[in-house]
Amino acid sequence: MKALILSNRVPFPPTSGYPIVVYNTMKGLLNLGAEITLFCINPNSHRVDVDDIYDPVFEQIKFHSFELDTEVNLWDAFFNIFSNDSYNVSRFYDDDAAKMLENLLRETEFDVIQFEGLFVVPYLDTVKQYSNAKLIYRAHNIVFDVWERLANSERFTPRRRYLQFLARRLKTYETEQFNRFHRIFAISEPDRHNILQFGCEIPIDVFPVALDFEKYLIDISKTSFPTLFHIGAMDWRPNKEGLEWFIEEIWPDIEKLNSELRFYIAGKRIQRHFYEYDSENLVIEGEVFDAVEFMNSKAIMIVPLLSGSGMRVKIIEGMAMKKCIIATSFAAEGLNCKNGYDILIADTPDEFYRCILQCLTRPNRWRELGENARKTVERDHDLRGISKRMLNVYTQLVNG
Incomplete structure (x- = not known):
């Protein structure tokens, strides 16, 4: 052929x-x-x-x-x-x-x-x-x-x-x-x-x-908790707008939950104003050399897209790395996943707050969601x- x-x-x-x-x-x-x-x-x-x-x-x-x-x-x-x-x-x-x-x-x-x-x-x-x-x-x-x-x-x-x-x-x-x-x-x-x-x-x-699952090797000993992370190219406007919404409307309340909580942002072409947010617990990594290694080192993946269509590859990669994914309905569109089983869906600031609080206060919860996520992507992808x-x-x- x-x-x-x-x-x-x-x-x-x-x-x-x-x-x-x-x-x-x-x-x-x-x-x-x-x-x-x-x-x-x-x-x-x-x-x-x-x-x-x-x-x-x-x-x-x-x-x-x-x-x-x-x-x-x-x-x-x-x-x-x-x-x-x-x-x-x-x-x-x-x-x-x-x-x-x-x-x-x-x-x-x-x-x-x-x-x-x-x-x-x-x-x-x-x-x-x-x-x-x-x-x-x-x-x-x-x-x-x-x-x-x-x-x-x-x-x-x-x-x-x-x-x-x-x-x-x-x-x-x-x-x-x-x-x-x-x-x-x-x-x-x-x-x-x-x-x-x-x-x-x-x-x-x-x-x-x-996905070729041989590439997605998990080493839980290198995963730090409590950590949130987002990874995506910031020259794609839906990524930029969704992340701005999360940082401005949701993150100020989230960072008060735990003084040790850190939110890491990685991706290409991150605009200057992201570095200027007044938050000591917000860490801008910029473009990372190895996205899989970066995901392995963090616990909870945040995907706050407010627009877009298709299928979010980074979510599928996160699921392959047994990450707990908290995402909007837009972000999860097209995925054959179930809210509360292998992903958490949040469309409002209050829903994001409750989902993140659930994972921070019940550490086994984010691990359970990650295990189920890996099973889902192995079945479908x-x-x-x-x-x-x-x-x-x-x-x-x-x-x-």
Whole structure:
């Protein structure tokens, strides 16, 4: 089976949500004997020096990348208003990148071509023109839904109206793409249901985030208690807004519960104002070298997202590390978990307070939730099982 995967980022190293999903997809398929070619955009905002990649998966695939500046340009954004294009998506398209892809398609015949997310879909016309492969769209989330929720939470009226404009354009573009593929892979059951509601008429399979559990080794002797932690990229606006809400509305009361309690925040591109909060017990770690080791050293994971869709990879990783997860309903969306069994759901300051108090006063409680969380992800997110199912779909498409 020859598969071409199109990605809007270089998934090496796999240290955040999207790269982890793409990386594990390739790893699982390689383990089953598939031949993988990766064509990816290498945007300035997440640029990877390809010469510095040392990874066993990288050594097994055929790799192609195109460096592209996808940063927001005020003039481009302004003139885009007078076009019919979605500015969110069009920033990822370049004629030279399309030509590179065309040359690749002329040289190699693929069985399956998988588009990893909406931001590589602008290359669909090129693929259709130069390949007869079966085409799959992997929906990592419902992209316009994220922007609609961000717009609704924006208080500054001019900015809210512009975000609403972007969300409308994005919705039109996104919903028009679904029926242009042979198959859709949704990342969660709620996303599958939403895609169907948007008029999708082709088969949809649900493939959740897959993890290789050999990577997630727990050493409870290195876990300090009482500790809270949050880990996530702060250049993703839902992470930033949710964390600001938690620190401003909830943390002042939480830190009074125990003088030894510490709240650790880790992630890329943490803005300066997070370092300026007046709290001695709030520790800003910044970007950490090893996210798994960081999670292992802390006890209770806080995920206070107020918007977003798809599936939170960091929650799944936290569950794999037997962490007690306290998260909003938005954050837990798409996960097959049960409140009070393998996760705690909190949507208000009072609910967060009571959940955290429960874990601080009953130390065995957070351990119990963590043990159950590991069982859940082993059941639902095993790399080998998910990869076998995906390869079966590939085979059915090609043979069908």
